[in-house]
Amino acid sequence: MKKLLIATLLGLTAASAQVQAKTLLVYYSFTGNIEKAAVAVKDQTSTDVIQIQPAQKGLxxxxxxxxxxxxxxDQIRSKPNDASSYPAIDPVDVDFSKYDTIIIGTPxxxxxxxxxxxTFLFHNGKAMAGKKIGLIVSSASSGISG
Known part of the structure; x- marks a missing residue:
């Protein structure tokens, strides 16, 4: 009886965790295509959304x-482990422990x-370890490489 009760409690705890599981969509959009996709996801789900913005405006x-x-x-490719090769972005404060799924949206x-x-992934990738990851990409002409 004790084992059955423990198994039931563990099952309820796991089910409760799944109900409380949250999804975060982090996106960068230059032309607005990824932003449209992010808005559509937010409108149809209970996903939290964060937009990445370059620190230097108007480029x-x-x-x-x-x-x-x-x-x-090319700068990133030439020195992928050097933080100075990544362009600065506005600060982003995320508590990744609140999310079990993270969707990345990018052109x-x-x-x-x-x-x-x-840049965002360089600085936050380790905090996302162990999470389910989704990807939304847009491209006017090129395919995915590397």
Missing amino acids: NYAANNYSLGSDLV LWWSNMAAPMQ
Whole structure:
């Protein structure tokens, strides 16, 4: 009887944890396509949403065939373990312990994740370890690589 009671309590605890499980969608959107997807997810679910913003405002990543965005991605690629190779983003305060699922929303720049989102993941990736991860990407022309 004692084992049955313990098993039942463990089952109820697990079921309760699943009911309380939360999802976080973190997104960066330059042209608005990923933002539209993030809003649609938020409108149809109880997902919390955080938008990533570059610290330097007013940059036109699309100018000169996305040369600025391409340069930022190249800097990251050349020194992926160096924090100084990532462009600064506005501070983001997230308690990852509240979430069991995290969805990342980002455009692709020359087949790579946009640099501001790479910055967020560089600084927060370890805190997301063990979470279920989803991905929403948009691209005008390129596919996913690397």
